[in-house]
Amino acid sequence: MKDTNQNNDFETRSLDTICVNESHLEHKWYYNFKYLIVGLLFGIVFIKAEIISWYRIQEMFRFQSFHMYGVIGSAVMVGILSVFLIKKLDIKTIYGEKIEFHDKKFNKGQMIGGLIFGLGWAITGACPGPIFAQIGTGITVMIVTLFFAILGTWVYGYLRDSLPH
Amino acid sequence: MLCDKGYKPKRFNSSNLHHKNSTMEIIEFIKQPWAWYIAGPLVGLTVPALLILGNKNFGISANLRHACAICLPANISFFKYEWKKEIWNMFFVIGILIGGVIAFQFLSNPNPMIINQDLRTELASYGITNINGMLPAEIFSWKNLFTLKGFLMMVVGGFMIGFGSRYAGGCTSGHAISGLSNLQLPSLIATCCFFVGGLIMANFILPYILSL
Numbered sequence: 288m289k290d291t292n293q294n295n296d297f298e299t300r301s302l303d304t305i306c307v308n309e310s311h312l313e314h315k316w317y318y319n320f321k322y323l324i325v326g327l328l329f330g331i332v333f334i335k336a337e338i339i340s341w342y343r344i345q346e347m348f349r350f351q352s353f354h355m356y357g358v359i360g361s362a363v364m365v366g367i368l369s370v371f372l373i374k375k376l377d378i379k380t381i382y383g384e385k386i387e388f389h390d391k392k393f394n395k396g397q398m399i400g401g402l403i404f405g406l407g408w409a410i411t412g413a414c415p416g417p418i419f420a421q422i423g424t425g426i427t428v429m430i431v432t433l434f435f436a437i438l439g440t441w442v443y444g445y446l447r448d449s450l451p452h
Numbered sequence: 453m454l455c456d457k458g459y460k461p462k463r464f465n466s467s468n469l470h471h472k473n474s475t476m477e478i479i480e481f482i483k484q485p486w487a488w489y490i491a492g493p494l495v496g497l498t499v500p501a502l503l504i505l506g507n508k509n510f511g512i513s514a515n516l517r518h519a520c521a522i523c524l525p526a527n528i529s530f531f532k533y534e535w536k537k538e539i540w541n542m543f544f545v546i547g548i549l550i551g552g553v554i555a556f557q558f559l560s561n562p563n564p565m566i567i568n569q570d571l572r573t574e575l576a577s578y579g580i581t582n583i584n585g586m587l588p589a590e591i592f593s594w595k596n597l598f599t600l601k602g603f604l605m606m607v608v609g610g611f612m613i614g615f616g617s618r619y620a621g622g623c624t625s626g627h628a629i630s631g632l633s634n635l636q637l638p639s640l641i642a643t644c645c646f647f648v649g650g651l652i653m654a655n656f657i658l659p660y661i662l663s664l
Contacts, residue, residue, distance in 0.1 A: 319539060319543040323543040323546055324547060326545060326548045327550050329548055332491050333551070335550060339552075341569045342583065346568050349655065358491050359492065359624075361488060365631070380506055384507055396504040396620055400616045402616070406650070407615075409650040415515065418610075420551065423551065423555075426555075437520060443614070443618040
């Protein structure tokens with residue numbers, strides 16, 4: 288039914304927010320350490336701003352604190368401004384490549400999956416990123432939650448063709 | 453001469469003390485919980501940082517998919533792709549883990565966490581009184597994993613995060629931060645749905661789970 292030509296590969300990959308934009312340059316594996324540094328700084332912000340705190344998430348969903356709205360709102364503002372400047376000034380990557388943007392296509396998954404994700408977010412206080420920082424703070428039982436998040440992703444992949452999109 | 457001798461070490465000491473104080477002050481400053489207007493822009497800067505470092509779109513939940521693709525692709529087309537190209541995401545999340553360790557070990561806030569009084573009262577009614585760390589220890593522990601409450605919160609909750617984020621095509625980072633930064637309507641829809649799901653859980657379902 289599906290062949291593995293470039294277009295189809297792109298289609299599968301585009302369902303993943305992260306997979307479409309790829310560098311066309313081939314780098315040695317250790318070039319990836321720069322992303323580890325970005326992640327490390329990001330993890331520190333997660334902890335210090337208590338973004339990964341279960342309590343802050345509960346406050347947010349009960350409208351008891353402005354903190355999380357402030358964090359997400361200002362992050363999006365900075366993000367919008369950055370993307371605008373990158374496009375406007377045609378800023379290149381550090382390797383001189385053009386920075387690519389791809390539009391996302393709407394499908395029902397964003398609503399159904401979004402609701403399911405929201406339910407899980409409010410129970411655990413974790414998203415797929417913060418969960419790693421939570422483990423880092425010594426709450427090792429969150430490894431179990433991470434394992435089941437991976438399993439959930441796998442089950443989605445397994446059922447994907449029979450789910451409404 | 454005597455006066456001079458006495459003066460010098462004193463001056464040295466005082467400047468040394470001053471220097472030590474300012475370093476301590478900086479560390480003390482960092483140790484406080486960071487305000488939203490410091491943390492938010494830093495989170496937002498991750499978007500251009502990853503783009504400029506190598507044309508990478510900020511989105512974290514894909515690492516769960518890569519884990520499936522690496523460990524158990526099981527001939528499912530969704531997991532048959534060149535995951536080696538996406539390995540940077542694994543480095544990124546390992547960085548988050550190490551960042552968590554560093555922040556927790558060296559930059560932890562020594563004071564108890566301040567949370568909303570209504571939430572504190574509500575949580576106390578479920579027996580959650582130890583407001584320390586990032587998660588309530590009364591729930592998220594190995595001991596509780598095999599209770600119904602623990603199972604629902606750690607196992608079912610985790611499953612919903614993984615299943616839901618992939619079904620939605622991204623999570624808070626991929627849709628709410630990265631997608632909205634690029635003014636994508638599907639990301640706005642997804643973000644609203646994340647929020648509606650969270651509202652329903654926190655206000656209408658979680659109270660029952662916490663009462664178990």
